[in-house]
Amino acid sequence: MDFSTMNIWCWLIPLLVGVLCAIFGYLLGKGNSTTIDNSADLKLLQDKNAKLQADLDACKGKLTAGAAMAGVGGAVAAAALTTNEKAIPFDAAAAKAAMGKVIKKDDLKVVEGIGPKISGMFIDAGIKTWKALSETSVSDCQKVLDGGGDRYKIHDPASWPMQAKMCYENKWKELAKWQDEHDHGKL
Structure with missing residues (x-):
C-alpha cells in the first residue's frame, strides 16, 4: 500500500x-425560508407615534398659549398659572403596591434609565x-448627560420627563405598566 x-x-x-x-445545508435553508410580514406591527407603531405626536403638539400649544397669556396679562396671568398648581402629596403605599418596592419621594432612580450616577448629575x-x-x-436632560462625558452617550433621556411626571402625579400603575412594556426606557 502506497502512503502517498x-x-x-x-x-x-x-x-x-x-x-x-x-x-x-444551503438547499435546506433555502427551502425553509419564509418572508415575515411586519406591516401590521409597523402600522400599529406608526399610529401610536402619530397619537403621541398629536399629544406633544397639543402640549406645546398649551405652553405657547400660557406664555402668550403671561405676556398679555403680565405678572397677574403668570401668578394665576402658578397658583392654580397645587402640590400633589406623595402616596408611598400606592408606589410600593405598583412598583413592588419601597419608593422614596423624589428618588430620580425610579425613572427607567436613571441610575445613581446620573441621579447625582441631575x-x-x-x-x-x-x-x-x-x-x-x-x-x-441631554445637556446634563453630555456634562458627564462620553460614557453617558448611550443613554436616551427622551422618556425621563414623562416618567417623572407619572411619579409626581402618583400614576404608579401607569408607570409600572409603561416600564414593563419598554426595555430600559426604549420602545
Whole structure:
C-alpha cells in the first residue's frame, strides 16, 4: 500500500463531505425560508407615534398659549398659572403596591434609565425632584448627560420627563405598566 495515495484520501474524503454538507445545508435553508410580514406591527407603531405626536403638539400649544397669556396679562396671568398648581402629596403605599418596592419621594432612580450616577448629575444640576425633572426638556436632560462625558452617550433621556411626571402625579400603575412594556426606557 502506497502512503502517498493514502495521504490524498485523508484530505479528499473530509473535503468532499464538507462540500456535500454545505450544498445540502444551503438547499435546506433555502427551502425553509419564509418572508415575515411586519406591516401590521409597523402600522400599529406608526399610529401610536402619530397619537403621541398629536399629544406633544397639543402640549406645546398649551405652553405657547400660557406664555402668550403671561405676556398679555403680565405678572397677574403668570401668578394665576402658578397658583392654580397645587402640590400633589406623595402616596408611598400606592408606589410600593405598583412598583413592588419601597419608593422614596423624589428618588430620580425610579425613572427607567436613571441610575445613581446620573441621579447625582441631575441633582448637581439643580434638578432634585420628580416635578423638576418632569418640567425639564429632553434637550436639557441631554445637556446634563453630555456634562458627564462620553460614557453617558448611550443613554436616551427622551422618556425621563414623562416618567417623572407619572411619579409626581402618583400614576404608579401607569408607570409600572409603561416600564414593563419598554426595555430600559426604549420602545
